Amino acid sequence: MKSYLETTVEESEARLKTHPNDLPIRERLADAYAAQHKKVQAADMFISAAEGWAKAGRAPMAAAMYQKALNLVPERTELIELIQKLVPPKKR
Secondary structure, rough: OOHHHHHHHHHHHHHHOOOOOHHHHHHHHHHHHHOOOOHHHHHHHHHHHHHHHHHHHHHHHHHHHHHHHHHHHHOOHHHHHHHHHHHOOOOO
């Protein structure tokens, strides 16, 4: 019997094959990869979702996805700049 995470990954991967622009599914898959300790795969999927949200004009969602990726792979310091471009620091 498959675990919940295995089922989630399989269903999400299948959905992406037929609906490659489904950003919530990308996030769901990234979360499942992260729960399976597949940090690089999860980060890549979060980055993919972030790029889609940015193209859709949803900067806060894109920044959140980049932040999730950065939390998993802190060595990817280029993500910090991408986050800052999307959500610039507040002026004092």
